[in-house]
Amino acid sequence: MSRLLSLALLALVMAAGPVLSDQITLRHGLGETTLDPAGVQRIVSVGYHEQDFLYALGLAPVGVHDWFGDRPYATWPWAEAARASLNATPEVQKGMEIDVEWVWSMEPDLIIATFAPLDPQTYAQLSQIAPVIGPPDGYPRWGAPWDVELRLIGQATGRAAQADAVIGQLQSRIEAAAQAHPQFRGHGGTAASYADGQIIGYPSRDGANRLLEALGLQSPAAFDDLAGDRGNFMVSPERLDLFDLDVVLWQVDAPSRAMIEALPSWRATRMAQEGRAIWTDAEMIGAMSFQSPLSIGWALERLILQLDAALDGDPATATDLPR
Structure with a gap:
């Protein structure tokens, strides 16, 4: 009887469909991306400044894209302490355009492209490698506010609460400076x-x-x-x-x-x-x-x-x- 019961339970599970993970769907400027933030381990940043956003959330990317300045790990002084605290030593892609083959070689499970030279064709190519988070929806290219961008990255990485905390602290500093x-x-x-x-x-x-x-x-x-x-x-x-x-x-x-x-x-x-x-x-x-x-x-x-x-x-x- 126990074997028959087990088979019956298995049949019920299969009829109900696959077990769902904690997946979310995020809308961005190039479409919608479905992913499970809990499964994100290897993040590649292909935009010009997204490494800073990841470090602010306590995340260490395995690959980043150098914009200008030729700094070690594409990290400027304001982000160096955060990078060092995470022991982050990302590979760095040079050049202004996104190197799709380089991204593939990084074996990412999430690609952050919220401030990137991203067109639909490149987005489609990157999406064959891993889930891609493009620029925030509803803003012109390069035109999304930093807090909107941080919230989107926070949602994609399971760090929404951390994003809200960072935003609140920095906005309070800016408001205090304006009042002073x-x-x-x-x-x-x-x-x-x-x-x-x-x-x-x-x-x-x-x-x-x-x-x-x-x-x-x-x-x-x-x-x-x-x-x-x-x-x-x-x-x-x-x-x-x-x-x-x-x-x-x-x-x-x-x-x-x-x-x-x-x-x-x-x-x-x-x-x-x-x-x-x-x-x-x-x-x-x-x-x-x-x-x-x-x-x-x-x-x-x-x-x-x-x-x-x-x-x-x-x-x-x-x-x-x-x-």
Whole structure:
């Protein structure tokens, strides 16, 4: 009888279908991905800054994608302590595009591509390797806020509670900084850069401009129109006037700064006459570009010092960070 009972129970289980794991389905900008967060062991980050988000959640990726800076493990100073605490020594993919064969060689069970050069064809190829989490749904390319991105990664990795905690702590710091500096409110400000003889501007959805807005500064509405659905726009140096705001965060190296200050129209700007230009060093360029939960926290106090100097009404106040 016991054998017959066992066979009957087995038949009931088979009729009910396979035993389900704790799978979830997440929607992102390139579709829907179903996965079991509890089964995630080997994470590969193919985007430009996602390693920071993983480290902030206490996760060690086995592979990451280097953006710029050529730092060991593609890790900048703000994330180094978190990486070291996890003993993370990820393999690093160089080059701007995603190397699908390299990703395959990493044998991942989850691919994070929330801020990546990801098109539908590459997404389909990566999805043959492992579940892929693309950019947050409902935002232009490169345009999702850092907290939305972190929540999506947290859900995919079973770290939703940790993500909420990180977001709450960092948002509280930003809000406290804004309240402590009411003099920032109502001023116009933006991030800008310079390359190939052109000035590069950014829309309000850019990460650096979002942070400036959280501190009370407003990016010109015209910049959204100029950028359209792109992540930035370029204008000739003759349109330097577009950037003559209450404060401009120039994310440029020393040679580019020299080129900007050598422009015939530079001396007539408020940036030159009233000391409203902030010139970032290499690490601040990296931090403001990454706009990750770790880089924002690292850059916040430095940015506050520079904004305070640029907006104090005294052109003699240096906006450079002290060495």
